[in-house]
Amino acid sequence: MLSLRGLEKSFSAKGDIVRAIDDVSLEVGEGELLVLLGPSGCGKTTVLRCIAGHESAQAGAIELGGEAIFDASRGLDRPPEKRHIGMVFQNYALWPHLTVRRNLEFPLRAQKMKKELAAGEAVRDVAGLVDCLPYLERFPSELSGGQQQRVALARGLVARPKFMLFDEPLSNLDALLRAQVRHDLHELHRTIGFSGIYVTHDQSEAFALGDRLAIMRAGRIEQIGTPQEIYSSPCTEYAANFVGLSNRLVFSPMGVDRWGFAGEDGGEVPITTRAGIDELTLRCRPDDFELLPGSANAYDGLALEGHIAGSVYEGRHYDLSIVAGSSTVNVHAGVAQGAGLTTGDPVRIGMRWQKGSWFSAGTRVDVVAREGVSSP
Ligand SMILES: Nc1ncnc2c1ncn2[C@@H]1O[C@H](COP(=O)(O)OP(=O)(O)OP(=O)(O)O)[C@@H](O)[C@H]1O
Ligand SMILES: [Mg+2]
Secondary structure (H helix, E strand, C coil), rough: EEEEEEEEEEEEEEEEEEEEEEEEEEEEEECCCEECCCCCCHHHHHHHHHHHHCCCEEEEEEEEECCCEEEEEEEEEHHHHHEEEEEEEECCCCCCCCCHHHHHHHHHHCCCCCHHHHHHHHHHHHHCCCCCHHHHCCCCHHHHHHHHHHHHHHHHHHHCCEEEECCCCCCCCCHHHHHHHHHHHHHHHHCCCCEEEEEEHHHHHHHCHHHEEEEEECEEEEECHHHHHHHHHEEEEEEEHHCCCEEEEEEEECCEEEEEEECCCCCCCEECCCCCCCCEEECCCCCHEEEECCCCCCCCCCCEEEEEEEEEEEECCCCEEEEEEEEEEEECCCHHHCCCCCCCCCCEEEEEEHHHHHEEECCCCCCEEEEEEEEE
């Protein structure tokens, strides 16, 4: 449905050149919602603005539904109103002086849908989908934030654009409303089946809505894949951190197929990786650890000894900070187990080998652990 090839966009700001997007290529299939996930300033909005035609890239090409809408090498740059793309922004951007009905008619007028009857029907259809029918005659200032954002979603969809762009549309809503509107959006995507790109820096939103995710870093796409692929095998430490593998443990070589946990006396792990690697980093989630009984029984996985440096009750679990060697790891402990632990208590924690992801110099590597041996 949409294809970007080699898109480049730089801005000059106060004499500096800012490379906002750097050789971005991607494709979005018919009916697919691709989520762009990345930190502030990595170029997400700039990608959307180039697709919508509000910004012209310096290099690259964009095709929509098999038609070229932008091609820097040919000087082709179709204006926004001729691209048939719908957009929904973070700050609703409704016209304050127009009622909800007039706001929803606006994109239809831009497309010159002259027949009043057809326009009225289109507005009623889309307002029904997002539960806005009861307040068609109100002004935006007479609506709650969540209602305004629903109207903004409806306005993006009313002209049945070829493609939808969403720029963090839920980030101004409180947690409860965000979950509700996210659910509505998911339903809308299922029923109308629009194709689009959805920008967020919220990991759970990305997983809930994306058919595929693209992780962005400093203007480039770091990894693109299904949520399942990225969750289970992030290709770099950067991507790993973005999908919740927040714990980072560094290991250094101690001999052939023997690796030591940096800073820990005597801690040694029996793992094998390819030759030529002189530093290994293990990434895992706080849920991947379990608290082990105090006795040093053999454990088939990584076992670490440490002490509690902090404990926060989070309702469903305790979030423990545990200092082990020179590292601090976060571990989620069950409420019953966590309640009995206070700062300074010694603990032993374990993680099954298959849960962790291993990296060297930031890039994923294969590591094989020999079974049945424990550490420390
Ligand atoms: N008009 C502009 N002039 C100069 N620099 C710009 C302009 N627009 C964007 N930039 C720069 O380009 C980079 C990418 O900006 P962009 O708005 O695309 O980031 P983003 O990923 O959407 O961030 P956020 O999550 O904060 O919205 C940033 O470094 C930004 O400062
Ligand atoms: Mg942005």
